[in-house]
Amino acid sequence: MDILKTENLKSYYILEMGTEKKEVKAVNDVTIGIHEDEIYGIAGESGCGKSTFLKTICKLVEPPLRMVGGSIYYAVDGKYVDVAEVKEEEFRKLRWKYISYIPQGSMNALNPIIRVKESFKDFFTAHQKINDEKKDFEEPLKQHLSALGLPMRVLKSYPHQLSGGMRQRTTIALATILKPRIIVADEPTTALDVVAQRAVIQLLKDIQKLQKNTIILVTHDMAVHANITDRIGIMYAGMFVEEAKTEEIFENPLHPYTRFLIASLPKMGDKSYKPSVPGTPPSLSNLPPGCPFHPRCPYVMDICRKERPPLVETNTDHKSACFLSSKEGLQ
Amino acid sequence: MNKKDNNPEKEELIRAKNLQEVFVIGGGFARSRLLAVDDVSFQVNKNEIFTLAGESGCGKTTVSKILLGFLEPTQGEVYYKNKFIGDLRKWEEKKEFMKEVQSIFQNPFETFNPLRKVDSYLCDTAKYFGMMKGKGDKKAIEEALQSVGLGMEEVEGRYPSEFSGGQLQRISIARALITKPSLLVADEPVSMVDASLRMSIVNLFKELRDNHGVSVLYITHDLATAYYVSDRIGIMFRGNIIEMGDVEEVLMNPKHPYTQMLKQSIPEADPKKKWIERVSITELETEEYMRKGCKFAGRCAFIMEKCKDHMPEEIFVDGRMVRCWLYGGEKKE
Numbered sequence: 001m002d003i004l005k006t007e008n009l010k011s012y013y014i015l016e017m018g019t020e021k022k023e024v025k026a027v028n029d030v031t032i033g034i035h036e037d038e039i040y041g042i043a044g045e046s047g048c049g050k051s052t053f054l055k056t057i058c059k060l061v062e063p064p065l066r067m068v069g070g071s072i073y074y075a076v077d078g079k080y081v082d083v084a085e086v087k088e089e090e091f092r093k094l095r096w097k098y099i100s101y102i103p104q105g106s107m108n109a110l111n112p113i114i115r116v117k118e119s120f121k122d123f124f125t126a127h128q129k130i131n132d133e134k135k136d137f138e139e140p141l142k143q144h145l146s147a148l149g150l151p152m153r154v155l156k157s158y159p160h161q162l163s164g165g166m167r168q169r170t171t172i173a174l175a176t177i178l179k180p181r182i183i184v185a186d187e188p189t190t191a192l193d194v195v196a197q198r199a200v201i202q203l204l205k206d207i208q209k210l211q212k213n214t215i216i217l218v219t220h221d222m223a224v225h226a227n228i229t230d231r232i233g234i235m236y237a238g239m240f241v242e243e244a245k246t247e248e249i250f251e252n253p254l255h256p257y258t259r260f261l262i263a264s265l266p267k268m269g270d271k272s273y274k275p276s277v278p279g280t281p282p283s284l285s286n287l288p289p290g291c292p293f294h295p296r297c298p299y300v301m302d303i304c305r306k307e308r309p310p311l312v313e314t315n316t317d318h319k320s321a322c323f324l325s326s327k328e329g330l331q
Numbered sequence: 332m333n334k335k336d337n338n339p340e341k342e343e344l345i346r347a348k349n350l351q352e353v354f355v356i357g358g359g360f361a362r363s364r365l366l367a368v369d370d371v372s373f374q375v376n377k378n379e380i381f382t383l384a385g386e387s388g389c390g391k392t393t394v395s396k397i398l399l400g401f402l403e404p405t406q407g408e409v410y411y412k413n414k415f416i417g418d419l420r421k422w423e424e425k426k427e428f429m430k431e432v433q434s435i436f437q438n439p440f441e442t443f444n445p446l447r448k449v450d451s452y453l454c455d456t457a458k459y460f461g462m463m464k465g466k467g468d469k470k471a472i473e474e475a476l477q478s479v480g481l482g483m484e485e486v487e488g489r490y491p492s493e494f495s496g497g498q499l500q501r502i503s504i505a506r507a508l509i510t511k512p513s514l515l516v517a518d519e520p521v522s523m524v525d526a527s528l529r530m531s532i533v534n535l536f537k538e539l540r541d542n543h544g545v546s547v548l549y550i551t552h553d554l555a556t557a558y559y560v561s562d563r564i565g566i567m568f569r570g571n572i573i574e575m576g577d578v579e580e581v582l583m584n585p586k587h588p589y590t591q592m593l594k595q596s597i598p599e600a601d602p603k604k605k606w607i608e609r610v611s612i613t614e615l616e617t618e619e620y621m622r623k624g625c626k627f628a629g630r631c632a633f634i635m636e637k638c639k640d641h642m643p644e645e646i647f648v649d650g651r652m653v654r655c656w657l658y659g660g661e662k663k664e
Contacts, residue, residue, distance in 0.1 A: 046525055195592065223599060226598065226599065228605075247602045266559040268594070271558070276529065280498060
């Protein structure tokens, strides 16, 4: 059973400028399922709708962003719950306890004028009753931090005293203290140094092993995906164009966009020429007809200019949205 | 082997000699000096891509600012074509230096004013450096745009918001190329560019070196592209260059324990090569800067007694420079 699934999910930024109305189709008809107990990676370039997709599945939709169609389901206690039907007060109970969201740049989310411990306390009291401070708050906090290998000194520090990597790890610890079933992390390693990045990945892996929950990880860095994820979904222009196990994506990419993405990765010890993807990404407010990748695709066919290829299973556990690999294209 | 230059046939273009930059942090009794850059010496040769790599806060941007003349070094000198740039007093001389050494910045979206058309930047540069002969002479601009794979008609009359990050970065490189410089100083030029377009910028540097004889000082934290593009590399750590030499040597067979750790920490884009060992990171960034001896001593697996009090000097071994007591050198008493 999938722990989270979406059906034909569409969310657009609707901008009204005078009489002109502009729709930015940031999430455009997405149907995917995310399994329990896995690390699911979402890859794609900036402006392809990755972050908007995460916001939508976490029900953090605020104007100008609007969810215009489709549905999102969470599996809560073995039953699917339609997220759109859950009232905001009800949803607040799910947030952080069932689904936890680590936004982009979260390392700057800690209150700069209070000690880290106070931030943890703030957060804890909002979601759980504390009768005895020592037993209900300090003990589980210490347990949590030591399980994640974070030093206790962090609690007594102010955020500015910590390095970027340590701050990021602290906010991840904060987001996971209530042991949520789903952790949604948006670019948690961007803007960090390589060593700190590695420490953060290590931490996310540890949390997943310890709590047996699901992590949805968004990053544009394919190397990070290779290192941590079990399955990867590739996003392009608001759509999922390919989805498969991580090894499969790297070894046998089907969609031309994914192939370019994998082929352009520089590797140590390999100085051979690496091409870049030709052309430029399309504007989400003015998508080309048919397949959104067709203006950049070297294998473009007539059908690609007219119809949008659906995301279908082409090999076992390997979905791709391309007429090259689906049956319609071969005919 | 005690030789500074391992490529004697190559001609030196710019040389930094014992650069030091001190920032004062705090005030009153808490006032302390922070050596952001300490004893940094390197050179960029003609027709070569030299990389300065390191984590954020290691001083690489400060070095680039000193080279460009935006920042006065506390100590040390920069020589361009064997001329001390501190001696450039006359405006014409300074302008000549600016014409030869151009820069590209990290974020192409911040480089351009969103309310100004991008071609106005190109025209300004061309006018300022006298690359326009007569009104409406856009030959220099067109040539520069061509060498980055763009055409005048794609750029003319358009605003920055109409371009993607990769295109804007290419335009900003074209702007730098108008004056026909011999050195480009590129500070993290690809970190804000999409993954699919990143290689187009890096490949462009290679092409500029091979076909136009432009040298590039490539400043980055991304060792994978550094390996791909550069000829020589210097690894910086907390204000010092701790290892420097041929890119093949330094990155494929690192000697300094920090370079070794840095190399291991790069995630490889291969799901079969996942990390197994664990790393530890520092909590306090300034703590390492304040260290008396080797700045890496707190995290080093091979720490010795003398590392704690004495900064290793430049030791030349196997055709490269490495600052580590493991490879010999007498401590100064």
